[in-house]
Amino acid sequence: MSIKFAILGILSFQPSTGYELKKIIEDSSVMYWSGNNNQIYKSLVQLLAEGLATNEVRHQESAPSKKIYTITAEGLSELRSWTLSAPEPPEFKKSFLTQLAWADRLSPDELDGLLGIYEEEVGSRLFMQQEKTRRGDAFAPKRTPRETYLWTMIEENVHSFYLSEWQWVRNLRKELQNNDAFKEVKP
Amino acid sequence: MSIKFAILGILSFQPSTGYELKKIIEDSSVMYWSGNNNQIYKSLVQLLAEGLATNEVRHQESAPSKKIYTITAEGLSELRSWTLSAPEPPEFKKSFLTQLAWADRLSPDELDGLLGIYEEEVGSRLFMQQEKTRRGDAFAPKRTPRETYLWTMIEENVHSFYLSEWQWVRNLRKELQNNDAFKEVKP
DNA sequence: GGTGTCATGTAAACAGTTACATGATTTT
DNA sequence: AAAATCATGTAACTGTTTACATGACACC
Numbered sequence: 001m002s003i004k005f006a007i008l009g010i011l012s013f014q015p016s017t018g019y020e021l022k023k024i025i026e027d028s029s030v031m032y033w034s035g036n037n038n039q040i041y042k043s044l045v046q047l048l049a050e051g052l053a054t055n056e057v058r059h060q061e062s063a064p065s066k067k068i069y070t071i072t073a074e075g076l077s078e079l080r081s082w083t084l085s086a087p088e089p090p091e092f093k094k095s096f097l098t099q100l101a102w103a104d105r106l107s108p109d110e111l112d113g114l115l116g117i118y119e120e121e122v123g124s125r126l127f128m129q130q131e132k133t134r135r136g137d138a139f140a141p142k143r144t145p146r147e148t149y150l151w152t153m154i155e156e157n158v159h160s161f162y163l164s165e166w167q168w169v170r171n172l173r174k175e176l177q178n179n180d181a182f183k184e185v186k187p
Numbered sequence: 188m189s190i191k192f193a194i195l196g197i198l199s200f201q202p203s204t205g206y207e208l209k210k211i212i213e214d215s216s217v218m219y220w221s222g223n224n225n226q227i228y229k230s231l232v233q234l235l236a237e238g239l240a241t242n243e244v245r246h247q248e249s250a251p252s253k254k255i256y257t258i259t260a261e262g263l264s265e266l267r268s269w270t271l272s273a274p275e276p277p278e279f280k281k282s283f284l285t286q287l288a289w290a291d292r293l294s295p296d297e298l299d300g301l302l303g304i305y306e307e308e309v310g311s312r313l314f315m316q317q318e319k320t321r322r323g324d325a326f327a328p329k330r331t332p333r334e335t336y337l338w339t340m341i342e343e344n345v346h347s348f349y350l351s352e353w354q355w356v357r358n359l360r361k362e363l364q365n366n367d368a369f370k371e372v373k374p
Numbered sequence: 375g376g377t378g379t380c381a382t383g384t385a386a387a388c389a390g391t392t393a394c395a396t397g398a399t400t401t402t
Numbered sequence: 403a404a405a406a407t408c409a410t411g412t413a414a415c416t417g418t419t420t421a422c423a424t425g426a427c428a429c430c
Contacts, residue, residue: 001282002389009289019409030284036391041411062399064409083290084297087283087305089312090352095188096274097217097341102196103270104334110271118274125276146369147291153359154284157352164351165277165344172340182333189417206381223419228383249427251381 001088004043006031008079011053011071013141018044018067024139029129029158044069052078094165108176108183115173122169126162133159188275191230193218195266198240198258200328205231205254211326216316216345231256239265281352295363295370302360309356313349320346 003025010016010024018040026035033039044067047053052075059065071079096118103111132138133155140155142148176182190212197203197211205227213222220226231254234240239262246252258266283305290298319325320342327342329335363369 001285005289006285009285012289017409018411019407022409030281030288032278032280034391037411038392038413039390060408063407064397066409079289080292083286083293084301085286087286087301087308089308090279090281090283090348091219092277092279092348093219094217094277094344096277097344098188098193098196099270099272099274100337101217101341102192102199102266104331104337105267106270114271114274121274121276144291146363149362149366149369150287150291153355154288157281157284157355160351160355161277161279161348164347168340168344168347175336176333179336182336204381205383206379209381220417221419224383225385225420226418247380250379251425253381 002043003031003033003039004047005079005082006033007040007043007047008052008071008075008082010139011069012076012079015068015070017069021069028139029132030154047075051075112173112176115169115176119166119169119173122162122166126159126166129155129159129162189230190218190220190226191234192266192269193220194227194230194234195239195258195262195269197326198256199263199266202255202257204256208256215326216319217341234262238262299360299363302356302363306353306356306360309349309353313346313353316342316346316349 006025007021010021016024018037021044022035022037022040024035025031025033025040044053044055047069048055051072053069053071055067055069057065057067099114103114106114138155140148140151142151193212194208197208203211205224208231209222209224209227211222212218212220212227231240231242234256235242238259240256240258242254242256244252244254286301290301293301325342327335327338329338
């Protein structure tokens with residue numbers, strides 16, 4: 001899936017500038033791109049060329065002028081047919097698991113320290129995700145009861161990703177601490 | 188994290204050819220690269236240049252000759268210091284969540300169908316992961332009790348990723364089916 | 375006779391990140 | 403005086419995938 005559909009989706013909710021799209025994508029946990037300029041401004045040019053969006057330049061005093069992009073009817077139908085297309089399976093990148101895979105050369109203390117750092121890192125993501133939901137400051141269209149429910153469940157999904165990772169590492173750490181068989185150091 | 192450390196890790200367990208590395212990486216759920224030639228053969232050349240591995244060409248009758256790569260002492264110490272370095276936070280890419288985010292334009296039946304396909308897709312990954320563990324055919328060094336435990340917990344982590352996604356989508360689907368407030372169609 | 379395994383590599387394309395560039399205004 | 407916000411864009415690089423290329427043998 002390309003960033004193009006993420007942009008089309010946002011435009012289907014509200015006309016936006018590249019700058020606004022960047023910010024929305026940047027602090028969304030679901031839309032996983034970094035939200036860098038290169039991708040966004042290039043995609044917008046492409047959407048124009050494909051006739052999926054139009055833009056309108058608005059000049060401003062005391063601020064740079066901006067281009068407000070609006071989705072077209074073709075854009076809406078392209079978006080709709082994409083939402084109906086076969087879903088891609090979920091993927092993860094946990095480089096920490098590869099790190100752990102070769103961590104048997106570490107001493108018990110070194111390993112526990114490593115797990116501690118990971119626990120903290122994951123814990124802080126978990127906390128930030130909870131805060132975002134609690135404050136309700138996340139970008140979230142709520143046009144129908146169903147849409148509201150869907151967006152709640154999307155945030156719930158992200159939350160449970162971090163929660164289960166956090167529980168997993170805490171449990172692993174505890175087990176390593178409590179079982180003396182794991183404390184033998186390799187020659 | 189680059190594929191370089193995944194390769195160094197495997198080499199720290201057993202000397203291997205590029206072809207063998209490719210297969211191990213390809214069917215590992217943890218090492219998330221596609222295992223394509225380009226990356227592997229280039230990385231091996233680089234590891235040689237950095238003195239982290241050496242190779243030995245073995246000519247074979249009735250099969251192409253192969254290059255067996257062996258990790259060096261510097262390679263081992265590089266690997267060790269990497270395992271001690273600050274872990275990266277876990278990441279996910281679930282393009283399906285973005286798809287769902289804009290799915291309120293779909294009819295209840297279309298949405299249920301979409302969720303059904305995702306449920307099946309995730310279910311089959313979950314099943315394959317369980318089978319891999321059950322058959323015990325996954326690549327897994329078991330040199331000490333601790334290493335055995337670590338690799339078990341790594342597989343457990345992958346398993347629970349798919350399991351919680353599966354439970355999430357089943358629950359979402361059921362709720363949408365049971366609550367009539369979600370069955371109103373937008374004008 | 376076609377497909378699969380063993381085994382190495384290259385070319386081209388696409389996706390994604392970081393950093394650069396400009397410039398006014400507002401906040402600390 | 404420095405940093406952040408608004409706003410658009412480009413350049414260079416890295417990472418990743420798909421496809422191409424070769425060739426022998428084994429299995430169905």
